Amino acid sequence: MHSPSHFTHLASHDSTVTPSQVMITTMPLLMLCITTELAMNLESSNFPSPPEALTQLLEAEFHSELPPSSKSTYAVLSRIAAEVERICSKSDRIQSSGEIASWKMTLGRHRMQKCLSYHKLGSRRGRIELHSHLSTMVYRHIAPGRAQLGFNARYNLVEDFLQGFYIEALRAFRREHELAEDYSPRTRIELAEYMAFTEHYAKRRISLRGQRNQQLIILRAQSFANRQPQETAMDMELAMDSAKGEEAEIHSRSPVVQQVREQMVADAIDPADSVVRDRIVTELMEYLEAQGQTDCMDYLTLKLQDLSAPEIDEILGLSARQRDYLQQRFKYHVEKFARSHQWQLVHQWLGADLDQNLGMPKQQWEGFLQQLSPEQEQLLQLKQQHINDQEIAKRLKCTPKQVHKRWVRLLEIAWRIRNGGETTATD
Known part of the structure; x- marks a missing residue:
């Protein structure tokens, strides 16, 4: 599943983007001083700070990893800072934590690191990595439950689905960052930003009935599999936005869309939760590695991709008895991690x-x-x-x-x- 054709017109070759010819391995003393001073100023107060301050801090802190200063680089930094400000302002947990500035720093670094990870891969390897990751997430959900489809049939469905999803993600990216309707990433850093956004967008959790929630891309794949008529399919974009234009206004009056909008406003997942969850996963992986539990790490990786037990057995080459033993060992280490190693972090995430x-x-x-x-x-x-x-x-x-x-x-x-x-x- 390594042929995301939709990406071919988005920075289709890296020759137009010239990375730095000199690898900067040590941040200059001046940049280090600027970073320290900005961080102290930002963290010394919990009052809202303008996005420009966070932009400057991110630019200083990640100076050695960013491409040479350019208009597109600064635009990416500014958008990340603005998104962080928006998330922090909308999160009740962050606003009541008394540590708003600390959250801004954590979120800003998290978003920058994800963007830079795609930037280091480059446009081709980055596209393959993203496409492979999203393909794994939707593979099980891309066909109706009773359909007995082989790999090739599912592969074709996944390809068709993801082409549409990439377009949807680009539209969401333009909308959320108030960019022109014809905006497309042109430079390597802009493409990395878009790929990081697409991954994050795919993993957004949408609240469902019965206090359940599901990742957006899986809901999309399930709708794709059910082949719902266009007029009854869930149009999240219009449900989330206020009506724009006569057609959108008529659509927004639909009882279905109004119900979706009310549900999303009332029960939306706090953005802070995803950050805490990602940190828990990272800490748990490090804990398992320190304990020498590499098979548990593999098991966790596959569980996070929402694979079924038979699929995990096939990938890891496990018999039923071996899987039961691995599950028991995994459960033991997770409980030890949750109650002893990182109890504060886990209990914070659980609201406990x-x-x-x-x-x-x-x-x-x-x-x-x-x-x-x-x-x-x-x-x-x-x-x-x-x-x-x-x-x-x-x-x-x-x-x-x-x-x-x-x-x-x-x-x-x-x-x-x-x-x-x-x-x-x-x-």
């Missing part, structure tokens, strides 16, 4: 951190507190005050390792109570 009573409603939380021993209650109070383990160890007259072990035990109790299990503080 200390400030939220570990995800328990009031009555359940009160029952949880009644089960704690005086020592456990004191440990919980110290953790709620954000005191580090070394200081807690001094106050409880034990070692930091013992503090960590006791806290993991307390989290296990909370985990079981929160999920409906019965437990006591001493079982």
